[in-house]
Amino acid sequence: MPGTYTRVLQTSEVPVGTKKAVDVGGKAILICNSENKLHAVSNICSHANETLECGRMGRTWIACPTHGARFELATGRAMNPPAVRPIKTYPVRVVDDWIEVEV
């Protein structure tokens, strides 16, 4: 159902500099609040399918805690080995203090 946004979290649940894993229709998604900008990316690393949720978040990226691949939050692009493939990113918006993701 394109164009359908799903409410996932209240904005207060993801303060600046933090992230939270959510499940949207069976998809593991990570909501990241980096420098006051919200991103929704796949929670699954493209290298060996480990979860990203415990990884360190920089200004523009998240690092996989397992082997250290980094992904750009805005685009999902793999920034360094061992990953080469991007991770999926999802449109995200805020409505009435709710974070909504389009899956």
Next chain:
Amino acid sequence: MNVQNPKIGPGEKGAARCPGAPSTQEILSHDKVQAPPSITAEHYKFLGDEDIAYDRYITPEFAKLEYERMWNRTWQWACREEHIPNVGDYIVYDIGAQSFIITRTAANQVKAFYNACLHRGTKLRGSGSEGNATDFKCPFHGWQYNLDGSLKYLPCQWDFPHVDTAKTRLPEAKVELWQGFVWINMDEKAPPLAEYIGPEVSAHFAKWKLEERYVAMHVIKHMPCNWKFAAEAFLESYHVIETHPLVALSTGDANSQYDVWGDHVSRFLAPMGVLSPHLYGKHTEQDVLDTFTLGDRTVLGDDKLTVPEGGTARGVMADVLRDVMTKALKSDLSSYSDSEMLDCYSYNIFPNCFLFPGISLPMVYRFRPNPKDPTQCIYELLFLRPIPAGEARPAPAEPFTLTLGQSYSEVPGIDPGFGGVFDQDTDNLGLQQEGAAASKKRGLTLGNYQEIRIRQFERTIDKYVGKP
């Protein structure tokens, strides 16, 4: 006007100074707020006047010698401490083919692990990466290392009875923390960093406290020349008049001061807000004030400044800069002299660290060879700004990478005048690299005073490379 350094007899080699111009120290002596002894110190020494052969800038053989005998024995900063604020944070630093995981293992402890798995060598973390780890797990077969480098887990240990797991640990390079940087040295017998820098210059930095600044901008630029050509372009003001004619309007270039200490440290002091001796009689003090561009002018805003009757551009700049920057940076600058506010101080800590601790132009440079091509290098430019008073330390700026042909004007937020100056330097360096290969005369010729830092730099290269 002063022509001779009193410590060197007239007529001796290296004794001559720009005729008809005041020395840097004479300019500083007229400042309202006087400079401290670290700035008024002079430390020139004549170190020879022979040509230096171009091979060292061109051949893979020389680059190999540098890797085998110099890079692995010298102190280099690998990152800022602010890049790894929390335990488990790490960042990868590469020099040539060598690679290190720099990681914080305790609040006040940082280690530098050789970035290679002890099983079959795989890099444990990709070059250019950073992150946080509770342990380092190899992506190939999963050997796992604790944060302290000891072996945590060896899959199918039954197959490795010959591996003493208790003794197996990632090898480390030496690490020291100084001025907010993490310094590493691969040589187990290397002297401590303070000894390597020497007591005099260590004392200069006690006041600067670069650990209290943060990375406000970080550019990585790929350059079309050997790393030494790139570094040497920033060791002198001699090129200013030809390469950066606009900068010369407000820079004491031919009368900059040059100092060398031992083998590892040198500096220049370029007085700012004064006309280049090359341009005496051609411009007014107001012209000087209007073109004060070498510094990052963005902090000044658009206010038009005027030199009062009988005043000097330097006097106006010192007052205004202290005032405006105190507000812009929200930090107390009252303890800084006019010279510290205005002037361009560049310290080189051999081999590849350049620190500009002054307030108006608070830069750091780092030069590294391109391991695949000795005629290219990687240059980094960082701005280290004081942390605004009462505010939390901002996260360090993400590096912005410029490829060989790209202009500094493409860096978001860069002062356009400033970016242009760096482009002018880059343009020369490609031509210099090509010319060095094309030259019939097989070496470069240096000025005794203005290029003394290059002389010292290459002499130190020779000392390391000459030592098996």
